[in-house]
Amino acid sequence: MPGSSRMPVSLRNTFIVKKGGSSSQLLSLNIDLFRNIVFFLFLLRWTRKGLLKLKGRGIFGTFADTYIAIRRTAYGLFLRAPGVRSQVQKQVLEAITKLQTKLVPSGPGVTRYLTLPKEGWTYETVLKELENLAAMDHTRWEDGFVSGAVYHGGDDLMKLQTEAFGKFTVANPIHPDVFPGVRKMEAEVVSMVLAMFNAPPGAAGVSTSGGTESILMACLSARQKAYSERGVTEPEMILPETGHTAFRKAGSYFGIKVHLVACPAPTYRVDIKSVSRLINSNTVLLVGSSPNFPHGIIDDITSLSKLALRRKIPLHVDCCLGSFLVPFLEKAGFETELFDFRLKGVTSISCDTHKYGFAPKGNSTVLYRTASLRAYQYFISPDWSGGVYASPSIAGSRPGALIAGCWASLMNTGEVGYIDSCAKIVGAAKKIAEAIVENPALNVDLEVLGKPLVSVVAFTSKTLNIYDIADAMSAKGWHLNSLQDPPAIHVAVTLPIVKVWEKLVADLEAVVEGEKEKERVRVVEGKGAKGKSMGDSAALYGVAGSLPNKSVVVELASGFLDTLYKA
Numbered sequence: 001m002p003g004s005s006r007m008p009v010s011l012r013n014t015f016i017v018k019k020g021g022s023s024s025q026l027l028s029l030n031i032d033l034f035r036n037i038v039f040f041l042f043l044l045r046w047t048r049k050g051l052l053k054l055k056g057r058g059i060f061g062t063f064a065d066t067y068i069a070i071r072r073t074a075y076g077l078f079l080r081a082p083g084v085r086s087q088v089q090k091q092v093l094e095a096i097t098k099l100q101t102k103l104v105p106s107g108p109g110v111t112r113y114l115t116l117p118k119e120g121w122t123y124e125t126v127l128k129e130l131e132n133l134a135a136m137d138h139t140r141w142e143d144g145f146v147s148g149a150v151y152h153g154g155d156d157l158m159k160l161q162t163e164a165f166g167k168f169t170v171a172n173p174i175h176p177d178v179f180p181g182v183r184k185m186e187a188e189v190v191s192m193v194l195a196m197f198n199a200p201p202g203a204a205g206v207s208t209s210g211g212t213e214s215i216l217m218a219c220l221s222a223r224q225k226a227y228s229e230r231g232v233t234e235p236e237m238i239l240p241e242t243g244h245t246a247f248r249k250a251g252s253y254f255g256i257k258v259h260l261v262a263c264p265a266p267t268y269r270v271d272i273k274s275v276s277r278l279i280n281s282n283t284v285l286l287v288g289s290s291p292n293f294p295h296g297i298i299d300d301i302t303s304l305s306k307l308a309l310r311r312k313i314p315l316h317v318d319c320c321l322g323s324f325l326v327p328f329l330e331k332a333g334f335e336t337e338l339f340d341f342r343l344k345g346v347t348s349i350s351c352d353t354h355k356y357g358f359a360p361k362g363n364s365t366v367l368y369r370t371a372s373l374r375a376y377q378y379f380i381s382p383d384w385s386g387g388v389y390a391s392p393s394i395a396g397s398r399p400g401a402l403i404a405g406c407w408a409s410l411m412n413t414g415e416v417g418y419i420d421s422c423a424k425i426v427g428a429a430k431k432i433a434e435a436i437v438e439n440p441a442l443n444v445d446l447e448v449l450g451k452p453l454v455s456v457v458a459f460t461s462k463t464l465n466i467y468d469i470a471d472a473m474s475a476k477g478w479h480l481n482s483l484q485d486p487p488a489i490h491v492a493v494t495l496p497i498v499k500v501w502e503k504l505v506a507d508l509e510a511v512v513e514g515e516k517e518k519e520r521v522r523v524v525e526g527k528g529a530k531g532k533s534m535g536d537s538a539a540l541y542g543v544a545g546s547l548p549n550k551s552v553v554v555e556l557a558s559g560f561l562d563t564l565y566k567a
């Protein structure tokens, strides 16, 4: 600027200083303001979080949560202390190695196939090896020794399923024009299940690969609905703590914060007041089970439904396990409760065809009150170079053979068949529960949790270590499920168990007597707990599970997963 060169230096300096001063003042003012706003927003956010926490959990609950968190962190630090860390690592490694020797066959008699055979095996050779694999030493599910796990509908049904597989081995519903029969069967399966759960007109569903996928999809749909209709970006859902862990998986996969609500004794149903308190503007879904996996208890779905309607929040009812039993309880002559779409607040239901529907493993359904709820789980990619792509659930290609197997199972069993199997299965579960409650050889030491109405009977003990009982039952060839919080075990009755429930009760009596005898010896010899040898269940749930920070259990479980892929 020509003029500026003529300006006296002093003036120029003042001018510059002055000018610079005002702008820097302005700048610093702006920064201050900005900082204050950010700080205020930060404060607001945390205050809001704190208040929501206080509202949701109460003062006592908030204190308890904080205490648990501190203990967990402190114990975590302890676990990482130099001497401790190596000791823990060593024991975890030992446990995993022990697991490996149990699960992965080794030794001179075992041939392992780690690469493709150069020349393909003949038909006969493959078949023979398959027979050997099926005959490997295992817990005898065929004789009814396994709780849950094998939802078997009889040998004839199995034959029919195999036939169905054979006809549709290459089928894939992703190409409905190529496999129209598969599309038809899939739609019909969904329609049949919708009718079983008293779906209103306009309801819709999807079939999936299993209960977990059904639950994942229901959670995704609820999250997307809340996002697009209410702009919720920090979704939360409220679960009974006994709700299936697939909901926690959904929380982890889809970024939904999970609130767990206690299911206190004596009913072991979710506490409705606590659910109500935890609802806030971020809540996208409430959940109830009918029944839950751990204790086989049906939550108070009627109250949950009222709450859901009042607060205008979707409610999912998990009938994955209840599947083809709960809808038929009444017709089979048992006590029941409302749990399905007849309750207006219920917006979605998961029902596993592959559990008590006896379909081959890998099949389930998720049902929605409206088609628009279903559309929220769809994935559509309109601009992919591979073409316009649309898929209803997680998988892309899907096995048509399984759909045929599922359809064949439902058609072959029919309503009368399912009512009949409900009568047998729930009947046996009631007999087992009755034995534990009424038989003096059992009812002194064992206690049934809540009032199970379906197929699962869970029990605990006030006098004996329940995990020792689980291990002693394992030694007798039974595979029961160990539970935690509270320590308990359960049996999920299936058709194979129906034939042997009396033996189960007799073995349980013997085991309880044996454990009492051991206890007596221990007291007489003054040995205390140290003197006893520990089974797998007692070690995992009794010792590792009681630690304030379960990172050791996480390491063990992760090692277990690695073991599954050891050839």
Ligand SMILES: *Cc1c(COP(=O)(O)O)cnc(C)c1O
Pocket: 210, 211, 212, 213, 244, 246, 289, 291, 292, 293, 318, 319, 320, 321, 322, 352, 364
């Ligand atoms: C089995 C089960 C599920 C999950 O089913 P998967 O088919 O194993 O994925 C969900 N909820 C309950 C209550 C179950 O028992």
Ligand SMILES: *[C@@H]1O[C@H](CO)[C@@H](O)[C@H](O)[C@H]1NC(C)=O
Pocket: 072, 073, 074, 075, 076, 077, 079, 080, 549, 550, 551
């Ligand atoms: C539990 O312990 C592990 C291992 O020391 C640690 O990494 C983890 O952060 C701890 N968990 C919590 C919640 O503090």
Ligand SMILES: *[C@@H]1O[C@H](CO)[C@@H](O)[C@H](O)[C@H]1NC(C)=O
Pocket: 185, 186, 189, 190, 207, 208, 209, 210, 353, 362, 363, 364, 365, 395, 398, 399, 402, 403, 406, 407
């Ligand atoms: C059966 O399972 C497959 C995946 O495992 C799924 O794609 C299909 O939709 C299911 N069909 C039915 C009828 O449930």
